[in-house]
Amino acid sequence: MEIRLHHVDESRSVRVLWLLEELEVDFELVSYDFFDKSLRTAEYLMLNPAGRVPALEIDGAVMCESGAMIEYLCELFPEAGLGRPPGDPERMEWLDWLHYAETIGQHCANLTQAHVVLYEPWMRSSTQMSLEARRLSKVLERIELLLVDGREYLMETGFSGVDCAVGYGVDLARRFVRLDELPGVAEYLERLCARPAFQAAQPEADARRIYAQDFYEVPDA
Amino acid sequence: MIRLHHVAFSRSFRILWLLEEMGLEAEIRHYGLTDGSLRAEEYRSISPAGRVPALEIDGITIHESGAIVEYLCETRPEHGLGRLPGDPERVPFLEWLGFAETQASILASLNMQHLFMGDPSPASPAVLRLEAARLASTLKPMEAVMKKRDWLLPSGFSAADTMMGFNLFSAPYFVDFARFGALRAHIARIEARPAYVRAREKDGVQQFYSKPFYPVPEEA
Ligand SMILES: N[C@@H](CCC(=O)N[C@@H](CS)C(=O)NCC(=O)O)C(=O)O
Numbered sequence: 001m002e003i004r005l006h007h008v009d010e011s012r013s014v015r016v017l018w019l020l021e022e023l024e025v026d027f028e029l030v031s032y033d034f035f036d037k038s039l040r041t042a043e044y045l046m047l048n049p050a051g052r053v054p055a056l057e058i059d060g061a062v063m064c065e066s067g068a069m070i071e072y073l074c075e076l077f078p079e080a081g082l083g084r085p086p087g088d089p090e091r092m093e094w095l096d097w098l099h100y101a102e103t104i105g106q107h108c109a110n111l112t113q114a115h116v117v118l119y120e121p122w123m124r125s126s127t128q129m130s131l132e133a134r135r136l137s138k139v140l141e142r143i144e145l146l147l148v149d150g151r152e153y154l155m156e157t158g159f160s161g162v163d164c165a166v167g168y169g170v171d172l173a174r175r176f177v178r179l180d181e182l183p184g185v186a187e188y189l190e191r192l193c194a195r196p197a198f199q200a201a202q203p204e205a206d207a208r209r210i211y212a213q214d215f216y217e218v219p220d221a
Numbered sequence: 222m223i224r225l226h227h228v229a230f231s232r233s234f235r236i237l238w239l240l241e242e243m244g245l246e247a248e249i250r251h252y253g254l255t256d257g258s259l260r261a262e263e264y265r266s267i268s269p270a271g272r273v274p275a276l277e278i279d280g281i282t283i284h285e286s287g288a289i290v291e292y293l294c295e296t297r298p299e300h301g302l303g304r305l306p307g308d309p310e311r312v313p314f315l316e317w318l319g320f321a322e323t324q325a326s327i328l329a330s331l332n333m334q335h336l337f338m339g340d341p342s343p344a345s346p347a348v349l350r351l352e353a354a355r356l357a358s359t360l361k362p363m364e365a366v367m368k369k370r371d372w373l374l375p376s377g378f379s380a381a382d383t384m385m386g387f388n389l390f391s392a393p394y395f396v397d398f399a400r401f402g403a404l405r406a407h408i409a410r411i412e413a414r415p416a417y418v419r420a421r422e423k424d425g426v427q428q429f430y431s432k433p434f435y436p437v438p439e440e441a
């Protein structure tokens with residue numbers, strides 16, 4: 001099976017890169033720079049008309065949604081045990097967390113737009129930025145509540161594809177909200193960062209990054 | 222017993238409509254976005270993030286609209302509204318479910334910045350313009366599909382269409398649909414479905430849009 005992932009360091013394609021590493025399958029990686037218009041070339045727009053990452057070529061089909069890719073890859077490689085297929089007792093929770101990853105991701109994306117993409121201060125609204133940071137922190141609370149029963153990963157039975165989806169969001173969120181009041185989430189993130197597949201999906205030391213700062217404070221109004 | 226926690230004209234409409242398409246009887250609990258009802262202690266135990274939809278069904282509670290759609294299609298396959306693992310349309314089905322949220326996130330951001338940050342909104346016109354352009358660019362590929370067929374998937378109506386149920390009715394508040402003829406025809410097709418009509422009757426009164434269109438404000 002031919003698999004080719006189109007990727008930008010630190011973007012949502014990390015979810016899929018990380019999952020592919022966890023699955024230990026062969027794939028080709030094509031990397032782009034987020035800031036140099038390489039996602040806007042005619043060639044790339046043929047793959048993903050929205051000019052976004054990830055894009056996944058898989059056996060002749062092209063996919064453009066990270067959540068769909070995770071679900072589909074877990075179905076294609078059931079022996080890895082990273083999905084919870086229909087009928088599995090954890091199916092409903094697995095689906096709910098898979099989609100919740102985008103509830104988290106959307107707040108991260110709004111904050112990224114405000115802090116990183118809109119470099120002109122007059123374009124930003126500190127009202128919107130602090131509101132988004134509060135909403136992000138609130139959606140992370142749901143993870144904190146889940147983990148109080150002592151489980152290590154989102155599914156009680158152990159690591160799965162939804163940890164790649166949600167974990168990417170948590171790793172981003174720490175740049176916008178302090179995790180001090182979410183100790184369970186902070187420990188969860190440490191566990192994820194310790195996984196070799198997570199590390200394999202991180203940028204090289206000299207790579208150009210989307211996030212130059214460890215933490216982004218909301219500017220004064 | 223099935224119980225849907227719902228805000229009129231929000232993402233939970235996706236589920237309200239799908240339940241009608243499946244002919245499933247549900248109790249509907251109504252909430253408002255600005256009256257504090259989603260923040261009440263009682264609702265916290267149902268949805269820790271205080272969002273809609275939440276669906277109580279088969280003894281469990283599911284929160285994400287995309288997850289609810291998948292779950293309903295898998296556990297009620299007799300309605301044929303999902304494209305389950307192994308189906309030749311599995312990939313496009315999952316892609317549309319994801320894309321619905323790519324698009325809805327732009328709508329949510331426009332709603333937030335036009336409606337919920339104060340009047341006049343402190344949001345910058347430049348950003349509002351950018352978001353409206355991003356929304357329009359997500360409508361273009363849908364327009365192209367609707368020129369070719371009646372529903373998102375070639376095999377016909379599916380839950381992917383209901384997933385777009387919130388989007389297609391909110392987008393015209395921010396983007397002029399004059400240039401999206403195929404999408405207008407698509408909306409008319411949706412409005413002709415008896416299940417859609419029943420769902421709208423149960424939807425309740427939309428409470429956040431107070432005018433038919435939200436243009437980008439003049440630069441200060
Ligand atoms: N819902 C999509 C969103 C993809 C997305 O928005 N990707 C961002 C990077 S994280 C992007 O490519 N942005 C570039 C742009 O919008 O121009 C997914 O989950 O894959």
Ligand SMILES: N[C@@H](CCC(=O)N[C@@H](CS)C(=O)NCC(=O)O)C(=O)O
Binds near residue numbers: 228232233254271272
């Ligand atoms: N990704 C979630 C998003 C749910 C969501 O954000 N719902 C909005 C209404 S459209 C909401 O409940 N907002 C209330 C709030 O955030 O306070 C889904 O698709 O169900």
